[in-house]
Amino acid sequence: MDPKLHKEIHGCLDGAKEETANLLQRLIRIRSYSGREKEIVEFILDTMQYYGFDDQYSDALGNAVGRIGDGPVTILYDAHIDTVQVTDEDSWVYPPFEGRIVDGTIYGRGAVDEKSAMAGFLTAGKILKALFQDGGLPFSLYVVGSVMEEDCDGYPLRHLIENEGLRPDYVLLGEPTDLKVYRGQRGRMELQITATGKSAHGAHNRQGINAIYKMNPIVRAVEKLDRALPAVAPLGRGSITVSDIRSRGPSLCSVPDRCRIHIDRRLTVGETRETALAQLEEIVQRNGGDAAVTIPEYSGTSWKGTGFVQEAYFPTWIMEANHPLVLAGLESARLVLGKKTKSGFWSFSTNGVATAGRHHLPTIGFAPGKEELAHSTREEILLSDLFKASEFYALFPFVLTAK
Ligand SMILES: [Zn+2]
Numbered sequence: 329m330d331p332k333l334h335k336e337i338h339g340c341l342d343g344a345k346e347e348t349a350n351l352l353q354r355l356i357r358i359r360s361y362s363g364r365e366k367e368i369v370e371f372i373l374d375t376m377q378y379y380g381f382d383d384q385y386s387d388a389l390g391n392a393v394g395r396i397g398d399g400p401v402t403i404l405y406d407a408h409i410d411t412v413q414v415t416d417e418d419s420w421v422y423p424p425f426e427g428r429i430v431d432g433t434i435y436g437r438g439a440v441d442e443k444s445a446m447a448g449f450l451t452a453g454k455i456l457k458a459l460f461q462d463g464g465l466p467f468s469l470y471v472v473g474s475v476m477e478e479d480c481d482g483y484p485l486r487h488l489i490e491n492e493g494l495r496p497d498y499v500l501l502g503e504p505t506d507l508k509v510y511r512g513q514r515g516r517m518e519l520q521i522t523a524t525g526k527s528a529h530g531a532h533n534r535q536g537i538n539a540i541y542k543m544n545p546i547v548r549a550v551e552k553l554d555r556a557l558p559a560v561a562p563l564g565r566g567s568i569t570v571s572d573i574r575s576r577g578p579s580l581c582s583v584p585d586r587c588r589i590h591i592d593r594r595l596t597v598g599e600t601r602e603t604a605l606a607q608l609e610e611i612v613q614r615n616g617g618d619a620a621v622t623i624p625e626y627s628g629t630s631w632k633g634t635g636f637v638q639e640a641y642f643p644t645w646i647m648e649a650n651h652p653l654v655l656a657g658l659e660s661a662r663l664v665l666g667k668k669t670k671s672g673f674w675s676f677s678t679n680g681v682a683t684a685g686r687h688h689l690p691t692i693g694f695a696p697g698k699e700e701l702a703h704s705t706r707e708e709i710l711l712s713d714l715f716k717a718s719e720f721y722a723l724f725p726f727v728l729t730a731k
Pocket of ligand 1: 408441442503504
């Protein structure tokens with residue numbers, strides 16, 4: 329990367345610190361629960377326009393999409409702008425929707441997950457437009473504020489790729505990485521097993537077939553399977569958890585004719601929809617064979633009124649350590665942090681399940697914030713980390729497209 333340009337970007341960022349912190353505060357102050365992101369989308373689009381982005385619009389689902397430059401290499405920056413809810417406001421040290429700054433740290437819902445990345449993207453965009461007023465950027469950078477990620481990870485970017493025809497060459501996610509370069513995650517899926525029996529009066533229980541009793545050995549087999557799942561480098565073990573059980577019968581004084589368990593399955597390297605399904609089919613076969621294994625569907629409606637349905641399967645993905653995108657991420661981090669950094673993996677799921685998992689588009693992540701603080705009452709970001717991430721976002725496209 330051209331050292332003169334790096335210096336210019338660094339200088340611009342120095343002058344934009346207060347504004348970047350301010351932007352993050354304003355993003356935190358707008359409540360944006362999943363499916364209710366209209367106000368924050370409008371704020372982001374207004375900001376993009378004010379900063380001179382080349383294009384900005386909300387797509388049919390309701391994602392905020394902006395573009396800078398029209399060079400041949402297409403890069404997509406994604407930060408989901410929905411957050412999980414605040415249900416325990418009293419447990420927060422500072423009010424969750426105030427964005428209070430105390431001793432160089434900003435607090436609030438979404439600070440970590442992941443409005444900081446959006447504030448950084450917007451600042452980076454502003455700097456790129458200021459430095460390249462006459463065009464000439466070697467890339468087209470799309471900045472996306474995706475919606476409904478907390479409800480259905482991946483879907484907002486699936487929508488962009490499959491329904492809006494935006495197929496970037498590279499993707500960068502703004503999920504928290506604590507300023508490391510992340511390159512994959514375990515996948516996940518949900519499954520259900522339904523056992524069917526025959527109802528009868530509790531006083532004549534032997535005339536019925538108890539669906540709960542049919543499910544009992546299946547539950548124990550699932551528990552045993554969890555302990556047998558292998559650890560596979562570099563993502564570790566998958567897991568399987570029975571997360572819910574419910575039964576149905578004519579009354580509480582009857583033999584139930586139906587019992588259903590809900591299963592949370594985390595998928596490591598080599599585990600797919602098919603292998604996970606086959607394991608459960610086998611358990612069912614070993615235990616009578618007449619229970620049904622199914623994958624439930626997620627259905628939602630966005631703030632624009634667009635409905636969608638998706639099978640609850642979110643594939644594992646992983647990028648090779650020496651992939652050019654990973655190397656460009658590590659080099660950009662070195663330039664910004666002044667030292668070598670490591671690559672790593674998320675424990676939770678991200679929109680990468682769509683870009684890398686389903687569509688095999690090279691994907692990495694870089695952002696401030698500790699993953700374990702996401703969804704907690706302690707969401708906080710060091711402003712100095714926010715500024716470093718903003719610089720990364722401005723430099724990275726040049727490092728990636730350098731000849
Ligand atoms: Zn997130």
